[in-house]
Amino acid sequence: xxxxxxxxxxxxxxxxxxxxxxxxxxxxxxxxxxxxxxxxxxxxxxxxxxxxxxxxxxxxxxxxxxxxxxxxxxxxxxxxxxxxxxxxxxxxxxxxxxxxxxxxxxxxxxxxxxxxxxxxxxxxxxxxxxxxxxxxxxxxxxxxxxxxxxxxxxxxxxxxxxxxxxxxxxxxxxxxxxxxxxxxxxxxxxxxxxxxxxxxxxxxxxxxxxxxxxxxxxxxxxxxxxxxxxxxxxxxxxxxxxxxxxxxxxxxxxxxxxxxxxxxxxxxxxxxxxxxxxx
Numbered sequence: 326x327x328x329x330x331x332x333x334x335x336x337x338x339x340x341x342x343x344x345x346x347x348x349x350x351x352x353x354x355x356x357x358x359x360x361x362x363x364x365x366x367x368x369x370x371x372x373x374x375x376x377x378x379x380x381x382x383x384x385x386x387x388x389x390x391x392x393x394x395x396x397x398x399x400x401x402x403x404x405x406x407x408x409x410x411x412x413x414x415x416x417x418x419x420x421x422x423x424x425x426x427x428x429x430x431x432x433x434x435x436x437x438x439x440x441x442x443x444x445x446x447x448x449x450x451x452x453x454x455x456x457x458x459x460x461x462x463x464x465x466x467x468x469x470x471x472x473x474x475x476x477x478x479x480x481x482x483x484x485x486x487x488x489x490x491x492x493x494x495x496x497x498x499x500x501x502x503x504x505x506x507x508x509x510x511x512x513x514x515x516x517x518x519x520x521x522x523x524x525x526x527x528x529x530x531x532x533x534x535x536x537x538x539x540x541x542x543x544x545x546x547x548x549x550x551x552x553x554x555x556x557x558x559x560x561x562x563x564x565x566x567x568x569x570x571x572x573x574x575x576x577x578x579x580x581x582x583x584x585x586x587x588x589x590x591x592x593x594x595x596x597x598x599x600x601x602x603x604x
Contacts, residue, residue, distance in 0.1 A: 355383040355390050356412045358405035360397035364500045365526035365588045366416055369394060374522075374588040375415035378430075378581065382413075385573050398493055406560055413566065417558040424558030427570045430581050432554045432593040433521035434539040435474050438509050441534040447516060450477045450542050456486070458515040461505050463492040463523070473549040474518035474540060488514055503527045509535060525589035539591055552593055 361369035383390045393411040402423045419429045437447040462475040494501025506527035508514045528535040540551045
């Protein structure tokens with residue numbers, strides 16, 4: 326057994342050789358950490374908007390995209406980016422503490438998703454009809470953490486008519502987050518409160534016409550945020566890649582916005598600061 330107060334000794338020559346080999350291997354490629362079953366963001370068929378964005382970045386850099394696939398849940402960053410197996414995560418909240426984040430490249434909002442034939446036209450979590458409608462929300466994490474709309478509903482005592490759908494779902498099926506929007510389609514629930522990119526994408530592809538409306542309760546629930554800015558994430562200290570990605574974002578904002586809109590992502594003007602929002 327190695328003494329507990331001593332670290333194993335590794336020669337600087339070996340460390341330099343490993344670093345040189347890794348740099349050479351990645352010089353001609355953009356190594357992306359991504360989930361293989363997480364549309365609209367990414368999947369193994371490279372059909373998500375983060376896959377498309379990665380391809381745009383790689384082309385700009387004169388590189389090829391390569392992927393390390395890992396389910397995006399607890400341990401994702403530790404087992405991919407921090408482990409040195411890849412170099413960039415295409416979508417993280419701005420200021421995410423586990424990584425070095427770029428400038429944000431979009432801002433979106435939580436939304437209501439309803440059937441058009443119901444004519445509910447919801448936009449506020451204070452709408453009195455929510456005390457009686459069946460509401461679906463995503464539950465996040467192994468401990469079933471509640472997203473902001475669920476927290477706000479709970480603050481009002483709206484609990485018994487709320488149904489939770491795991492955002493991870495049955496990972497053996499395609500697109501686990503889609504189950505929440507499919508419940509609106511089938512009439513199992515009256516309204517879904519979902520993160521905008523998820524709600525917008527699956528509503529856009531629904532065989533039943535659905536309405537997607539941003540939740541606009543900016544100041545009514547000061548402890549909750551309903552809008553978030555999204556950036557790319559690199560390893561802490563990798564300022565060179567961060568700066569290259571920032572330059573790409575600045576030069577391609579219109580193309581990025583067009584890509585996101587094509588996936589049904591509800592976009593919020595990043596130049597407008599909303600009380601309670603996240604810049």
